[in-house]
Amino acid sequence: MANVKLTEVTRKFNNVTAIEDITFEVPDGEFWVLVGPSGCGKSTILRTIAGLESITSGGVYIGDDLVNHVPARQRDVAMVFQNYALYPHKTVAENLAFGLQMRKVEPRIIKERVEKVARSLDISHLLDRKPKQLSGGQQQRVALGRAIAREPKVFLLDEPLSNLDAQLRDDTRAELKQLHQRVGVTTIYVTHDQVEAMTLADKIIVLNRGKVQQIGEPQQIYAYP
Numbered sequence: 096m097a098n099v100k101l102t103e104v105t106r107k108f109n110n111v112t113a114i115e116d117i118t119f120e121v122p123d124g125e126f127w128v129l130v131g132p133s134g135c136g137k138s139t140i141l142r143t144i145a146g147l148e149s150i151t152s153g154g155v156y157i158g159d160d161l162v163n164h165v166p167a168r169q170r171d172v173a174m175v176f177q178n179y180a181l182y183p184h185k186t187v188a189e190n191l192a193f194g195l196q197m198r199k200v201e202p203r204i205i206k207e208r209v210e211k212v213a214r215s216l217d218i219s220h221l222l223d224r225k226p227k228q229l230s231g232g233q234q235q236r237v238a239l240g241r242a243i244a245r246e247p248k249v250f251l252l253d254e255p256l257s258n259l260d261a262q263l264r265d266d267t268r269a270e271l272k273q274l275h276q277r278v279g280v281t282t283i284y285v286t287h288d289q290v291e292a293m294t295l296a297d298k299i300i301v302l303n304r305g306k307v308q309q310i311g312e313p314q315q316i317y318a319y320p
């Protein structure tokens with residue numbers, strides 16, 4: 096596990112400033128949520144932490160390490176996207192195992208981890224199926240499971256529930272919360288959904304036009320006077 100720190104991070108694309116002077120520190124094991132209007136820089140922040148986007152200036156730290164120049168593969172960060180692309184020709188078990196195989200983890204350990212993650216997300220009965228034989232909610236759980244199975248130090252989630260219908264979204268959100276309480280990996284979670292932010296966050300970062308507007312606990316951010 097590790098804390099995540101950004102110090103005065105700016106990312107420009109030619110004449111567009113995607114994020115500017117972003118500074119915050121997520122303590123080890125906490126669950127922080129990033130909110131703000133479309134285009135305010137939420138995805139860019141996650142991508143800079145994951146190493147999928149270079150930065151124009153500033154510092155990105157994971158644990159004690161400045162990782163600006165560390166490639167994504169070596170950052171020990173797992174990211175789950177909104178459109179959770181699973182490998183269509185692999186079974187659920189093979190999808191869950193993939194990230195571990197890439198890292199040359201021993202087959203016996205891969206098997207144990209896949210089974211453990213499948214139990215925790217209630218997908219053990221689906222291990223032999225292919226993605227197209229699963230519902231949207233089941234696919235999303237497999238995508239989460241694939242990231243969790245790697246046992247990353249940092250977990251980045253970009254609107255992971257937004258493609259689910261209301262009931263599944265509630266169920267999966269509740270499971271995510273329980274999972275975090277059990278495992279406690281440092282997590283940064285992007286959403287447009289106030290209920291998700293309220294129920295999941297230790298702290299919420301409100302972004303506007305690429306800048307941090309406010310950081311606080313859910314009841315401070317969503318206080319109605």
Ligand code: ADP
Binds near residue numbers: 133134138
């Ligand atoms: P969302 O609002 O769901 O976060 P966006 O439309 O902002 O999605 O971005 C989707 C993807 O397109 C991201 O990977 C982002 O980096 C990229 N992107 C967004 N705006 C531009 C742009 N002006 N030029 C090139 N790529 C862009």
Ligand code: ADP
Binds near residue numbers: 112114135138139
């Ligand atoms: P959000 O996730 O909050 O919707 P993004 O981080 O995707 O916002 O984008 C922030 C801003 O940066 C937007 O104005 C977007 O158009 C711009 N942007 C993102 N990626 C690129 C890119 N690859 N090239 C040019 N502009 C980009």
